[in-house]
Amino acid sequence: QVQLVESGGGLVQPGGSLRLSCAASGSIASFNAMGWYRQGPGKERELVARITEDGSAYYVDSVKGRFTISRDNAKNTIDLQMNSLKPEDTAVYYCNAHLVTWAREYDYWGQGTQVTVSS
Numbered sequence: 001q002v003q004l005v006e007s008g009g010g011l012v013q014p015g016g017s018l019r020l021s022c023a024a025s026g027s028i029a030s031f032n033a034m035g036w037y038r039q040g041p042g043k044e045r046e047l048v049a050r051i052t053e054d055g056s057a058y059y060v061d062s063v064k065g066r067f068t069i070s071r072d073n074a075k076n077t078i079d080l081q082m083n084s085l086k087p088e089d090t091a092v093y094y095c096n097a098h099l100v101t102w103a104r105e106y107d108y109w110g111q112g113t114q115v116t117v118s119s
Contacts, residue, residue: 002026009113022095024076033098034078038091085117
C-alpha cells in the first residue's frame with residue numbers, strides 16, 4: 001500500500017528556513033500531483049503548495065515568494081523549501097499525493113510534521 005514519509009519539521013526563529021521532504025512508496029509508480037497542506041492551531045487545513053507531474057506549481061497567496069515546492073517524479077518525492085518563515089506559518093504540515101484513475105480519484109496522506117516558528 002502507499003505510504004508517505006515526511007521529514008524536516010522543527011523549531012525555527014522568524015526569518016529562518018526549513019526544508020520539508022516527503023517520500024512516497026508502495027504500489028503506485030507515480031502520482032498526478034503531490035503537495036503540502038498545513039493546519040495551524042484552531043484553523044482549518046489548507047493547501048500550501050502543489051506540483052503536478054509536468055512541474056506546474058501552485059502556491060497559496062500567503063507563501064508566494066517564500067516557499068518553493070519541487071518534485072522528483074522518478075523517486076516520487078517532493079520537497080518544500082520554506083524561507084523567511086513567519087509565526088503564522090506555525091502548523092502541522094501534511095504531505096499529500098493525488099492519483100487519478102479511470103474509476104475515481106485518490107488522496108494519500110502522511111502523518112504530518114510539526115513546524116513551529118517562534119522567537
